Amino acid sequence: MSVLDLDHVFFLLIVNIGIAVLWGNRPFVGKILTLLYILEGLSILTSYHVLLSGAVLSSSLTFTVMQQTVQWQLGVSGGFFALITFMAAGLATWFSSGVWARSYAPIRLLHSYMALNVAAMLLLLASNDFLGLFIAWELVSLVSFLIIAINGGRSAKAAYSYILYAFLGAMAILLALIIIWNATNSFSYVEVRHHWSTMSVNRQLIVVLLLITGFGIKMAILPFHRWQAPAYAYVPAPVAAFLGAISSRMGLFALFIVLLQVVGIDVIQTLWLPFEIINMQTFLLWLAALTLIIPTFIALRQTDARLLLAWHGIGQGGFMLLGILSANALGTAGGIMHVFNHASYQAALFFAVFSVSYRTGTADLDRLGGLVTRMPISFTVMLVGIIGLAGLPPMNGFVSKWLIYKALLDEGMPLLFLAAVIGTLGTILSVYKLIHNTFLGQLRLEHENIKEVPWSMSIPMMILASIVFITGYFPGLLLESIAAMQSTLGISVVDYHLGGVNTGKGNLNMIVVVSTMLMAIGMGALIFFVLGNPRKQVTQWDNYAGGHFLTSDMRYQYSHNFYPGLMRVISPLYRNTIFWLESAIVSTVQFMAHISYALFMQANYLLYLILLVVISLLWVLAV
Amino acid sequence: MVWDQDKEATKDNYASQTIVLDQILHELDTLNIEQKNNQRFRVDVSAEALPALLSLLKGRAGYTQLSAISCVDWEDEFELVYHLWSYETKVLVSAHIRIQYTPAVYVSVYDIYTPAGFFERDIYEMYGVYFEGSPMMEKFILTEWHGPAPMLKSFDTLKYVNDMFNWQEYQPDWLKEIQAKGGKVVS
Amino acid sequence: MSGQHIFLELILMPLLAFMIGLFLVLMMRKVRARIERRVGPPFLQPLWDIIKLYVKKMQISHGVIHDLGIIMLLGGYITAEVFLPVPGMSGFTSQGDIITLIYLMMVPSLGLALGVGQCANPNGSIGISRALTAMLAYDIPFIVVIAGACLYYGTTDLTEIIALQKSQQWGLLSMPILALAGLIAIHAMLGKEPFEIYVAPAEIATGPMVEMSGKYLGSLFVMQCLQIYTITVLYTSLFLGGGYTWFDFIPKLFLVALLPVMITVIFPRYKTDDVLRWLWKWPTGLALLGLAIVVLQG
């Protein structure tokens, strides 16, 4: 009984944009927008069982060009991603609807850009062929440029470098589309997959490389990852949570559809890079593993909490790609599940960091400390978030990581398994530094009478934290739609049950693991509180300092340069080679822009233009 | 002073060194020099001339080290002794000066010898002699002590201890056994 | 697997782990004393220490998270005990494999880190930053060893690994180099002397334990017993064919715990970056060599 099909959802989105643009800065409009997003999410949820059975939510939005019918319809994979988008957008707008709105001047811009972003993303998720995909892809990158540049100053500079990357990516995809067109003169996925073998091997190689560059840029895969950290860090709270959760996963959705559905994983395994060194799948897997390790260890050095989380976003993106390309039922399931898991705890972490900076005015880890007694809710949300990000048992991050590790081990790739574990260990180290420097240790004098953030900001955080725990306790909820997704894509399906997965060789039942943990923690609490005598709480000055009387002028806290031993060993590896390359490109393009601007501002610029053309012609003829 | 044979060679260069020292010391008229032995000189100088003597010795005779400053409380005046050592002449010079008892103030030689700061601070804490111009004149050792300068002869430690502290009757078992057998504590 | 059977095992396995852990700790202190030509502690000394700490009348805490961290610490290890294959009791070993166990062993260190963080003492924070660096250092060779073993056995389920070893030969004989690298990694995981950078009494006043008093310190001693037990059982089930009966299982545990202790007593403490460099050079090299052999054997 699909009460609402895609047209209703599109209509609701347009209503969203209208409200946001017209009455953006009214006080109550934030709540209405949140309700709208939740309504859209529910509408997809009501007809979700239809999607699970493989059917499609069709929409009347079609047009034909060059006798190619471009049609928009939502499959189960699109539906899954759409649910995450609406969850992230709804909670982000809820976060910004209450007291926070008064502290942010261009609130109307924020609401309208957010609505535009969600609409563009839904268009991308519902696209059904290459042309629709490309149109929606352009829309998404344009709109996310707008939302990244909302704060001006640093974020405008980051948005500028993003648009350069996006422009490069779009050109790559367009070139790939052209090659596909004159090989198969059709854009629909089925046709392209059918005619794929007609293309010569190096042309197939070029198309796959172009598509990966194009979509990889939004995903911030290694060589193109420079733009994402500042872009996702220096934006206001709801935008950071929304972008961090779902925006860069659009690239993964496109890659997921293109590589697995159209090109097919077996083709990728047979494609060999020139000189037969390495086949495409291993090359991509190692690219993903490096994308996981290098940004994670860059995150370890950051002192700004927002940048640290943004760098982790890039790292976890590499982890998802590792899962999807592992050509194993468990691996792909883990990869897709990691998209949902990461969306939930990344948004929760961003909300926690921004609620701390809302109250204390800074997100710099060297100027915080000891806030756990003043902001308990933000602490619990951040704790659940970091346990998820680090992938430790009770939370959902562990399930997707377990699936990917098991896949890598079953596929016989131990070194990739090692690379993934190094990435996870780096995450554990840097998330503890995040929570230690913000919430633990000595409280600063200026933060003595800080209060918890208002309810309108802490409720969305708590909802996200509970989602992280519940999907960790019952991973079956997600595995059900993932299995349906795998069957629609025609790849091997994972056999799941509500608690997890049981393969022949070592299985995982999260219901058992988490309930034993809760029982064990109960036993620990029993031993601790019943056997031991009652405890007394002491102030932070009643502390061991080698017989010294603690005076608050000398701060008795260790938070700066948190891992000195590790940094001494691995600091030679941070040589920022890519950073200089990227800033060189960006500055040359800016320089060219200034020159052309100066040229056209001349009184008679046409004369100079003609002169230039004549000279270059002479030079060409002379040579 | 007994010198064994192989030191014979070095004996004369000590003599030549002390001759150089004599010439320098004779340039200042208000000194009277007394040579304890060929490695030790005692110089009595007026309080005003001391800084001049120190810079002279440091500049011309290689007296780079001020080993210590000691202070003697003569109840009507203070005596400050500056012990100087040179690694070239290998002769210890101790310059004695007398300053008035009240007000117990003297000029600091911190700018000539920086270690003087520590010695002057100790003397300030223990004797109450304030050295103007020294950067280290706060309390360092006796931070918990708010009474008079404790090393002065005028301060009666025994009386202070008897007023401030009280004792406890210490009757351990082993003492009782000895007393039972007729022994007693010899006070 | 009837209900009470499971419930009995849920209680019995951690209790057994604690008792065996107590004797492992006692053996370590006795061996250390004997090598230093001392008499060493009496028979039940670790038990008396723990009970005395629990019955101390004054207990100091720095906040709720300080207590929660300690409870998470105890809970983490009790859960890991239930997933360890022990002769006669299967517990939940079928529901979670070796990767789950490795992660379950990371939960207590995070719990301890949170508890110590709230103590607001820089000695504790430095100790925790060194403990996490040491975890990064010893986990890499350990993971390579686990990857090699799982590749060789073809499964990650501990009960199956033990069954395979019983039918064929012990892991120690089929993968000697991996077993050696594993032993070095185990030595580092126990946090004993050459790699004991986070409880450095002279430098950072026993690191994480600086503000732990009474039952908090008692729980840390309980954690030490459970930790030694968990690590040695994991090693025995990977390389020494697990325990056929309790009579051959316990001597294996004591042997695995004995080797590191012998080395520990003679060594002073490494600096943090030397621990990193040493553990990433020799044990990782050995483990990668062993892995290569396993992969080449096909």
Add this chain to the structure above:
Amino acid sequence: MKDVIPIQTNNTETIAVSKNSKNIYQQAIDTFSNFCRARSLFVLHYCTGCGAIELPPAMTSRFDMERLGIQPMVTPRQADILLITGYVSIKTLKRVILTYEQMQGPKYVIGICSCTVNGGMYWQSYATAKVLSEYLPVDMYIAGCMPRPEAVLTGLQQLMKKIEKGEANSWENYFKRYDYYLGNQQHLFGDTWHTPTDILEEARHYHLYGAESTGNNTARLIKYTVEHDLTKLDAPLREKDSMTKRGKK
């Protein structure tokens, strides 16, 4: 610090708590815990004076304290015994009191060397505290101008016997007669003397708040605390500034 009105009590008789008023289980638990407390003692590795040189030989292979169950521990939080070895200068006494208050009861103080008994050979010095038991409740003295390790070990064994019999609870006197100890401390360090640990609060929390816990000395302390509202976070900073202003000449 809640607003407590100090009540003037001059009756000094202490209410004797009869031993068998507790029930059988309580008694069984107490005897068992005393049994364990006697068998596992953690000594605080804090040498206040010259006598501390006798401790390393007591721990190492010749005399080996560990066979009695005694272990050296680094921080006051983890330790049961505080060894005051040798002379106690006034400056060190401040740190000794801070360390003692950071230790967790049941805790024991042993005065090693005769300097803790009556001042020893520094008896006429202006800078040393003469009688230690005025400032801290002392369980046992081991006389000798540095007693040999055998003497230290016999002293510790006697303390273990006392603990096993359950008589070594002098640490409760610190709470029950806090006014007496605070008075002596204020006599030495001045009326603004206080440590970060809030003793009266702890006395109430551990039900050791006797009649003599408060008196005119503690009244001065409570007045000073309320005046400078020491419970605020920046109290130590304000106190330090006022101290340096007063300290300047």
